[in-house]
Amino acid sequence: MKIGITCYPTFGGSGVVATELGxxxxxxxxxxxxxxxxxxxxxxxxxxxxxxxxxxxxxxPLFDPYPPYALALATKMAEVAAYEKxxxxxxxxxxxxxxxxxxxxxxxxxxxxxxxxxxxxxxxxVGRDESYLPITRFGIEASDGVTAVSQWLKDETTxxxxxxxxxxxxxxxxxxxxxxxxxxxxxxxxxxxxxxxICHVSNFRPVKRIMDVLExxxxxxxxxxxxxxxxxxxxxxxxxEAWCREHHLRERVFFLGNVPNLEEVVGSADLFLxxxxxESFGMAALxxxxxxxxxxxxxxxxxxxxxxxxxxxxxxxxxxxxxxxxCAIEILSNDALQxxxxxxxxxxAVERFDEKKIVPRYREFYARTT
Ligand code: GMT
Numbered sequence: 001m002k003i004g005i006t007c008y009p010t011f012g013g014s015g016v017v018a019t020e021l022g023x024x025x026x027x028x029x030x031x032x033x034x035x036x037x038x039x040x041x042x043x044x045x046x047x048x049x050x051x052x053x054x055x056x057x058x059x060x061p062l063f064d065p066y067p068p069y070a071l072a073l074a075t076k077m078a079e080v081a082a083y084e085k086x087x088x089x090x091x092x093x094x095x096x097x098x099x100x101x102x103x104x105x106x107x108x109x110x111x112x113x114x115x116x117x118x119x120x121x122x123x124x125x126v127g128r129d130e131s132y133l134p135i136t137r138f139g140i141e142a143s144d145g146v147t148a149v150s151q152w153l154k155d156e157t158t159x160x161x162x163x164x165x166x167x168x169x170x171x172x173x174x175x176x177x178x179x180x181x182x183x184x185x186x187x188x189x190x191x192x193x194x195x196x197x198i199c200h201v202s203n204f205r206p207v208k209r210i211m212d213v214l215e216x217x218x219x220x221x222x223x224x225x226x227x228x229x230x231x232x233x234x235x236x237x238x239x240x241e242a243w244c245r246e247h248h249l250r251e252r253v254f255f256l257g258n259v260p261n262l263e264e265v266v267g268s269a270d271l272f273l274x275x276x277x278x279e280s281f282g283m284a285a286l287x288x289x290x291x292x293x294x295x296x297x298x299x300x301x302x303x304x305x306x307x308x309x310x311x312x313x314x315x316x317x318x319x320x321x322x323x324x325x326x327c328a329i330e331i332l333s334n335d336a337l338q339x340x341x342x343x344x345x346x347x348x349a350v351e352r353f354d355e356k357k358i359v360p361r362y363r364e365f366y367a368r369t370t
Contacts, residue, residue, distance in 0.1 A: 001025075001030045001031070001087050001088065001363070001366060002030070002031045002033070002084055002085055002086050002087050002088075003022075003025060003030050003031065003032050003033070003086065003087065003088050003089075003090060003366070004032075004033045004034075004035055004077065004080055004081060004084070004086045004088070004089040004090065005018050005021070005022045005032060005033070005034050005035070005089075005090050005091075005092070006018075006034075006035045006036055006073065006077065006089070006090075006091045006092065006097045006100070006101070007019065007034075007036060007040060007091070007092040007093065007097070008036070008092075008093055009036045009037065009038040009039060009040040009041060009043075010038075010041060012203050013119060013120065013172075013281070013283045013284075014092045014093045014117075014119035014120070014122075015040050015041065015042075015092070016041075016042055016283060017092065017117075017119070017149070017172050017173075017283065018034075018040065018090075018092040018117075019034075019040040019041070019042040019043045020042065020173070020175065020355070021090075021359065021362060022034060022043070022050065023043070023047065023050065024175075024355055024359040025359065025362070025363070026047045026049035026050045027047070028359065028363075029049070030049065030363075031049050031051070031084070032049060032050050032051065033051045033052075033053060033080050033084055033086065034050070034051065034052045034053065035053045035055060035073070035076055035077055035080055036052075036054070036055060037054065037055045037056075037057070037069065037073075038054070039052055039054075041258070051084075053076060053080050055069070055072050055073050055076045056072065057069050057072045058072070069096070070096035070099060070100045070103075071100075071103070073096070073097070073100040074099075074100040074101070074103035074104045074107065075104075075107075077089060077100060077101060077103075077104035077112075078103075078104040078107040078108055078112075081104060081108060081111075081112050082108060086112065087113065087366070088113045088114075088115055088366045088369070089101050089104065089105075089112055089113065089114050089115070090115045090116075090117065090362075090366070091114065091115070091116050091117070091143075092116075092117045092119060093117075093118075093119050093122045094116055094118055094122040094123070094127060094136050094139050094140060095122050095126055095127060095132055095135070095136055095139070096139075097116070097139075098114070098116040098136075098139030098140065098142070098143055099135060099138070099139045101114040101116070101139075101143070102114065102138075102139060102142040102143075113144050113145075113366070113369055113370070114142075114143050114144050114145075115143065115144065115145040115146070115147065115365065115366060115369055116139065116140060116143040116145070116146050116147075117146075117147045117148070117149065117170075118140070118146065118147070118148045118149070118153055118154075118157055118167070118280075119149055119153075119280060119281075120149070120153065120278070120279070120280030120281065120301075121207070121278075121280075122136070123136070123148075123153060123156055123157050123160065123161075123280070124153075124156060124160075124278055124280065124301070125207070125278075127160075127161070128160055133161070136161065137161045137162075137163055140157065140161065140163060140165055141163060141165050143165075144369050144370065145168070145365060145366075145368075145369035146165055146166070146167045146168070147167065147168045147169070147170045147362075147365060148167050148168075148169055148170075148280075149169075149170070149171060149172050149280055149281040149302065150169065150171060150280055150281050150301070150302030150305045150306075151169050151302070151305060152280065152301050152302040152305060153280040153281070153301070153302055154167045154169050156280075168365055170358065170361050170362060170365065171281065171305070171306075171352070171353060171358060172281050172283050172286060172353065172358075173286075173353050173354065173355040173357070173358035173359065174286050174287055174289075174290045174349055174353050174354070174355060175355045176290055176349060176350060176354055176355065176356075178263050179263050179266065179267065179287050179290035179291045179349075180263075180267060180290065180291060180292070180346075181267055181291055181292040181342070181346070182263065182264055182267030182268060182291070194225065195225045195226055195227055196224055196225065196226040196227075196270045196271070196332045197226070197227055197228075197229060197268055197269045197270050197271075198217055198220065198226055198227070198228045198229070198269060198270065198271045198272075198273060198328070199228070199229045199231065199265065199266055199268075199269035199271070199272050199273070199288070199293070200213045200228070200229070200230055200231065200232075200272070200273045200274065201231040201232055201262065201265075201266065201272075201284040201287070201288075202231075202232045202234070202274070202276075202284060203232055203233070203234040204230075204232055204233055204234030204235060204236045204237045204240070205234050205235060205236065206235070206236060206277070207276055207277045207278055207279075208234075208236070208274075208275075208276050208277075209275045209276060209277055209318070209319070210230070210236050210237075210240050211236070211239070211240065211243065212275040212319065212321050212324070213228070213230070213240075213273045213275060214228075214240060214243055214244065214247075214249070214253070215321040215325075216273060216275065216296075216321050216324045216325045216328060217249075217252075217253065217273075218247060218249065219321070219322070219325035219328075219329075220325055220328045220329055220332065221249070221252055223329050223333075224329060224332050224333060226252070226270075226332065227252050227253070227254065228249075228252060228253045228254070229254050229256055229265055229269065230253060230254065230255045230256065231256050231257075231258070231259055231262065231265055231266075232257070232258060233257050233258055237255065240255070241255060262287070263287075263291070266287055266288055266291045266293060267291040267292075267293070269288070269291070269293045270293070270294075270331075270332060270338060271293065271294055271295075271296065271328055271331055271332060271338075272284070272285065272288035272293045272294065272295045272296070272313075273295075273296050273297075273324070273328070274288075274295060274296070274297040274298070274303075275296070275297065275298055275316075275318070275319075275321070275324060276297070276298055276300060276301075276303070276318075277298075277300065277318055278300055278301050279297070279298070279300055279301045279302065279303045280301050280302045281301075281302045281303070281305070281306060282297060282302065282303045282306050282307065285297055285303065285306055285307050285313075286306055286349060286353055288345065289306070289307070289312050289313075289345030289346065289348060289349045290345070290346060290349040290353075291346075292342035292343060292345060292346045293342055293345065294312065294313045294314075294331050294338055294341035294342055294345065295307045295312060295313035295314075295341075295345065296313055296314050296315075296316065296324050296327050296328055296331075297313060297314075297315050297316075298315060298316060298317065298318045299315045299316065299317060299318075300318055303315065306348075306353075307345075308344070308348060311341070311344040311345075311348070312341055312344040312345035312348050313341055313345065314327040314331075
């Protein structure tokens with residue numbers, strides 16, 4: 001098939017899923033055209049079936065301070081769809097992508113099939129804001145096909161937008177060859193002997209509650225020789241680094257930024273922390289599970305559909321850092337338990353979230369969507 005994909009190119013779950021999907025589709029023989037304002041962060045253009053079309057927004061004094069990105073995107077979508085003969089345009093994150101795709105379809109007199117995947121904050125945060133709710137609902141209803149990354153997100157969408165639009169649940173997936181148990185490299189890098197490694201990966205936005213990650217780590221480090229790897233970047237990073245300085249944890253907490261070798265870092269960890277306020281899925285937790293790393297997360301949103309409490313880690317109430325620290329200490333001081341939860345996570349990833357099983361479901365969905 002010839003498939004267009006639009007996503008946010010910056011570090012964030014929806015862009016990661018869109019990029020991995022596009023690369024997997026190309027590997028399977030589809031021609032994939034990414035359309036966005038920058039090259040998606042995980043996208044390398046080494047495959048001859050993968051193409052990138054940059055959206056540039058022409059500036060004009062009247063447009064200041066709000067250049068119309070959604071319109072420039074719609075124009076580029078229509079252009080690429082027409083000249084590359086796209087059979088489907090798959091947009092990730094409803095706002096503004098579903099609306100731009102609708103406009104592109106209008107420009108092409110209806111000759112474009114649009115699929116929208118809902119990821120999370122497009123529904124739970126941004127889309128629920130009064131200033132965006134009607135247009136988000138419109139974008140969902142105007143799409144030819146809609147998918148959500150968890151049952152929870154599907155139910156939230158139906159309830160909050162009062163829509164009876166059919167929504168197919170297609171969970172996120174992981175490349176099991178890339179993410180697997182991999183010890184060694186990172187230990188060597190940090191000169192670590194006999195210490196436990198804890199890891200957190202996110203975009204450091206308030207919804208991720210990275211101060212809870214630090215609070216948990218501080219309690220664990222009092223009992224167990226350990227270090228914390230904070231992977232990613234975002235608005236709460238400065239505050240978190242300042243907290244580590246104040247609490248004399250600079251030697252124990254490493255802020256690594258957006259590392260390219262994520263699988264090595266995650267695969268070296270003994271424990272993964274994801275204490276989010278909300279999470280429609282929890283892609284980072286899935287990558288940890290695939291790497292046989294137990295996860296401590298929160299009983300929130302779609303996370304229980306990914307991390308099964310007691311099987312691949314533990315899920316606690318949002319903000320309960322004491323209970324999270326107790327669970328972390330229990331896991332880190334019991335090798336057999338750590339191994340059991342790690343194996344449980346890998347098994348779930350293999351059975352339910354294998355890229356090889358999930359990507360064909362998107363292909364089938366494109367074919368079914370009219
Ligand atoms: O807030 C983020 O983590 C970014 C956001 C996005 O859309 O880029 O992530 C959402 O989509 C991911 C991929 O489907 C999910 O794994 C995350 O759970 C979801 N984030 C939230 O719901 C907060």
